Amino acid sequence: MAVVSISKGTVVSLTRVVKLALLAMSLPVGVALAQAPVRGGTLIYLEQQAHTNLYPPAGGFYPNGGVLNQITDKLTYQNPKTLEIEPWIAESWTVNADATEYVFKIRPGVTFSDGTPLDAAAVAKNFDIYGLGNKELKHPVSEVITNYKASEVIDPLTVKFTFTKPSVGFLQGTSVIGSGLVSLKTLALPFDALGDATKIVGSGPFVVTSETLGRELTMTARKDYAWGPKKLAHQGRANLDSIKYVVTPEDSVRIGALLAGQAQVIRQVQAYDEKQVLSKNYLIYAAPTRGVNNSVVFRPDNPLVADLKVRQALLHGTNAKEIVSTLFSANYPQAKSIIASTAQGYVDLSPKLTYDPAKAAKLLDEAGWTVGPKGLRQKDGKEMVLTAYESLPQPQNKETLQLVAQQWGKLGVKLIVLAGDAGSRVVDNLDPAKTPVSPAMVGRADPDVIRSQYYPTTRNVLLQKSPLAPRVQTFVDDKLNGLLEAIAAETDQAKRMALVGEVQNYVIDQAYTIPIFEEPQAFAASPRLKDFTFEAVGRPSFYAAWLAQK
Amino acid sequence: MTRYLLGRVGQALVVLAITFTAAFLLLQVLPGDAIMIKFMSPEMALTPAQIAEIRASYGADLPLWQRYLTTVGNFLTGNFGYSIQAGVPVSQQLATNLPPTLLLASLAFVAAVVLTIVLAALSNLTGMGWLRAGLQSLPSLFISVPVFWLGIMLIQVFSFQLGLVSVISPGPVEKLILPVATLAIPISAPLAQILMRNIDEVLTQPFVAVARSKGASRSWVLWKHVARNAVLPTLTIAGVLFGELLAGAVVTEAVYGLSGLGGLTYQAVGNHDTAVLQAIVVISAVAFVTINLIVDLLYPVLDPRLGRKVAAT
Numbered sequence: 001m002a003v004v005s006i007s008k009g010t011v012v013s014l015t016r017v018v019k020l021a022l023l024a025m026s027l028p029v030g031v032a033l034a035q036a037p038v039r040g041g042t043l044i045y046l047e048q049q050a051h052t053n054l055y056p057p058a059g060g061f062y063p064n065g066g067v068l069n070q071i072t073d074k075l076t077y078q079n080p081k082t083l084e085i086e087p088w089i090a091e092s093w094t095v096n097a098d099a100t101e102y103v104f105k106i107r108p109g110v111t112f113s114d115g116t117p118l119d120a121a122a123v124a125k126n127f128d129i130y131g132l133g134n135k136e137l138k139h140p141v142s143e144v145i146t147n148y149k150a151s152e153v154i155d156p157l158t159v160k161f162t163f164t165k166p167s168v169g170f171l172q173g174t175s176v177i178g179s180g181l182v183s184l185k186t187l188a189l190p191f192d193a194l195g196d197a198t199k200i201v202g203s204g205p206f207v208v209t210s211e212t213l214g215r216e217l218t219m220t221a222r223k224d225y226a227w228g229p230k231k232l233a234h235q236g237r238a239n240l241d242s243i244k245y246v247v248t249p250e251d252s253v254r255i256g257a258l259l260a261g262q263a264q265v266i267r268q269v270q271a272y273d274e275k276q277v278l279s280k281n282y283l284i285y286a287a288p289t290r291g292v293n294n295s296v297v298f299r300p301d302n303p304l305v306a307d308l309k310v311r312q313a314l315l316h317g318t319n320a321k322e323i324v325s326t327l328f329s330a331n332y333p334q335a336k337s338i339i340a341s342t343a344q345g346y347v348d349l350s351p352k353l354t355y356d357p358a359k360a361a362k363l364l365d366e367a368g369w370t371v372g373p374k375g376l377r378q379k380d381g382k383e384m385v386l387t388a389y390e391s392l393p394q395p396q397n398k399e400t401l402q403l404v405a406q407q408w409g410k411l412g413v414k415l416i417v418l419a420g421d422a423g424s425r426v427v428d429n430l431d432p433a434k435t436p437v438s439p440a441m442v443g444r445a446d447p448d449v450i451r452s453q454y455y456p457t458t459r460n461v462l463l464q465k466s467p468l469a470p471r472v473q474t475f476v477d478d479k480l481n482g483l484l485e486a487i488a489a490e491t492d493q494a495k496r497m498a499l500v501g502e503v504q505n506y507v508i509d510q511a512y513t514i515p516i517f518e519e520p521q522a523f524a525a526s527p528r529l530k531d532f533t534f535e536a537v538g539r540p541s542f543y544a545a546w547l548a549q550k
Numbered sequence: 551m552t553r554y555l556l557g558r559v560g561q562a563l564v565v566l567a568i569t570f571t572a573a574f575l576l577l578q579v580l581p582g583d584a585i586m587i588k589f590m591s592p593e594m595a596l597t598p599a600q601i602a603e604i605r606a607s608y609g610a611d612l613p614l615w616q617r618y619l620t621t622v623g624n625f626l627t628g629n630f631g632y633s634i635q636a637g638v639p640v641s642q643q644l645a646t647n648l649p650p651t652l653l654l655a656s657l658a659f660v661a662a663v664v665l666t667i668v669l670a671a672l673s674n675l676t677g678m679g680w681l682r683a684g685l686q687s688l689p690s691l692f693i694s695v696p697v698f699w700l701g702i703m704l705i706q707v708f709s710f711q712l713g714l715v716s717v718i719s720p721g722p723v724e725k726l727i728l729p730v731a732t733l734a735i736p737i738s739a740p741l742a743q744i745l746m747r748n749i750d751e752v753l754t755q756p757f758v759a760v761a762r763s764k765g766a767s768r769s770w771v772l773w774k775h776v777a778r779n780a781v782l783p784t785l786t787i788a789g790v791l792f793g794e795l796l797a798g799a800v801v802t803e804a805v806y807g808l809s810g811l812g813g814l815t816y817q818a819v820g821n822h823d824t825a826v827l828q829a830i831v832v833i834s835a836v837a838f839v840t841i842n843l844i845v846d847l848l849y850p851v852l853d854p855r856l857g858r859k860v861a862a863t
Contacts, residue, residue: 050636256709421822
């Protein structure tokens with residue numbers, strides 16, 4: 001008996017024994033009520049935007065991830081708590097010493113929903129396309145796979161990948177949303193046809209059974225699904241029978257529908273709506289994205305922000321605490337480094353990120369920027385006027401930038417926040433002369449995300465000179481790039497983490513970035529929805545989810 | 551009559567060609583294009599060489615005139631191309647979005663006409679001055695209500711508070727009730743305003759006094775003599791409004807999360823999705839031209855004097 005074994009050998013008062021006995025009697029009933037998942041039912045999920053092209057490497061866009069995460073499986077599973085890479089479709093793997101060869105053993109018996117086998121040949125074909133692209137069908141290369149050379153099918157359940165240079169991030173790269181495995185029939189379709197969700201055939205716990213483009217789709221559970229990640233508590237088929245995914249662009253309609261019981265879970269809840277949800281005893285899920293924080297970055301190629309002192313002044317003139325407390329909630333922790341405190345290799349740099357307007361003013365004076373007649377700082381007849389485009393996917397980004405503009409305004413620095421059309425935004429954001437400042441953020445639970453964000457031939461947020469940014473005149477930071485390359489190639493985990501710490505310090509010392517807050521993916525859900533979980537960077541997973549009785 | 555019709559169809563084709571070309575050119579003038587917006591976004595993280603390859607594969611690096619001719623050729627053969635952003639054929643998007651928009655616009659239009667007639671008739675037939683004044687000021691109220699606010703209010707009250715209709719998983723009829731009301735109210739406003747003013751004007755005409763003095767009742771005069779004369783300018787406005795409804799339901803569609811041309815247009819404009827926009831421009835132009843043709847053909851039916859003029863041309 002549980003009670004006996006607990007109290008044995010310990011000195012307990014009589015009342016405590018009674019309490020324990022009572023607990024023991026009530027516990028099994030309580031556990032049964034709280035824990036036995038209900039099988040069946042349809043979950044209604046409201047999404048703010050329609051999904052776009054569902055080619056898996058384009059799955060980073062959150063509305064796409066919400067669909068792909070239910071219908072595709074990955075080679076490996078990244079445990080969202082420990083960030084360890086665990087088996088999923090691959091039962092085991094080996095990596096050579098310099099991370100240029102990876103061999104995966106595939107779990108037997110896995111099939112795509114069209115009945116074709118998910119074997120070594122299928123895995124090889126998937127990664128050949130994600131790693132090299134397909135010109136004829138217009139499939140682009142995946143962001144998370146670098147230096148990919150070739151695949152080799154060793155036997156029906158063993159596949160080997162080789163790389164031209166060390167590719168340390170590849171193992172984690174096989175676990176991300178962009179590496180979802182799809183049927184060869186899907187890969188045979190041109191890129192332009194992959195926006196139709198019914199054509200994306202995966203091996204996941206759900207299958208898209210119908211879709212009204214841009215409006216809604218239905219995902220139905222696969223009855224024969226038996227290959228979820230082995231270490232998960234839930235095994236076998238999904239608990240839910242189906243998920244109805246409805247695009248509901250208007251914020252107030254999503255929240256109203258949730259609270260009126262017309263839906264059970266909604267994505268994208270603004271911080272100012274959280275109270276309304278919580279006051280009705282509904283739940284807010286703020287899943288961390290574990291990558292590069294929501295930040296303001298500089299493009300030092302622009303002469304206005306080329307001077308380190310100017311950038312440092314603006315860093316110390318930005319009150320991130322005020323932004324978080326004014327616009328956001330406890331679910332948006334103030335940033336303490338360029339990456340989230342939940343990210344691998346994070347170091348706390350808050351002493352370097354202090355808000356100190358007096359220091360900021362002094363730094364600007366030292367840099368030769370003096371306050372002119374209009375209250376604007378000027379130097380050599382030039383006024384300190386900076387421009388940034390708001391980023392639509394980031395929560396309340398316009399408001400965030402406007403608050404930053406107010407704070408900088410007190411220093412005599414003007415920040416103009418533009419909305420602009422998509423075309424101008426893309427073009428101008430590649431030109432440091434037009435956008436000396438830009439908002440930035442990216443979620444991915446591997447240190448490789450830092451390289452991806454800053455390296456000149458990838459996202460290149462600082463706009464270093466590279467073929468990707470033809471408008472940049474001269475700015476290159478070889479030291480930064482050296483560190484980033486080292487992160488991508490370092491196979492020793494401890495050394496790699498040391499490099500990650502070094503890069504964080506370097507980027508802040510150079511004041512290239514002003515980190516604002518750790519960005520979550522905010523969902524609201526009915527208390528009836530149980531075992532609602534997330535992958536490592538906040539995409540919803542409904543594999544184990546179930547709906548309690550009303 | 552046949553010559554008149556042929557002439558009108560000819561005019562319509564010219565209008566279509568001009569609209570098509572203008573839309574094509576305007577979309578080229580804007581900074582950036584759909585391929586750039588889709589593939590240069592940091593989400594995709596592609597290298598310039600990869601982007602150049604993609605541009606070439608879409609033919610985006612060809613000279614303007616060549617792309618124009620290709621687009622014209624494709625349209626003439628019924629090939630609308632692919633939406634770069636959504637990754638589906640434009641024809642599939644149209645098949646999904648056009649029918650619900652047509653249905654919504656038609657129903658909203660009918661509802662607006664009914665509302666207009668009821669308002670105009672009531673305000674003219676009522677003997678009570680205060681009721682008349684109240685009814686006559688309704689159109690001003692209707693026109694000043696923002697569609698967005700109206701839509702959200704209707705949802706909050708009828709769906710979330712009273713639970714009378716579902717917005718998220720409604721039945722086929724249920725789904726249309728609130729959106730039709732949301733669209734019909736602001737559309738009825740200009741119609742009602744014009745109809746009421748015209749009725750007032752026609753009522754001052756001598757023939758009305760003659761009819762009344764012969765002993766005709768107020769309502770008989772209204773239906774038999776006044777309505778016919780007052781309805782012509784209203785019809786012109788109605789034609790324009792119906793055309794606007796087709797593409798103008800953006801807000802209603804967004805609030806209710808309905809599929810439709812409005813939302814599709816909004817998305818396509820935002821992403822410079824040229825293929826989608828070209829198709830929408832052509833469809834809208836066809837709709838406008840057709841509606842205007844119908845309105846023109848209805849004039850002589852309502853007013854025989856106009857019929858003689860038409861026949862003479």
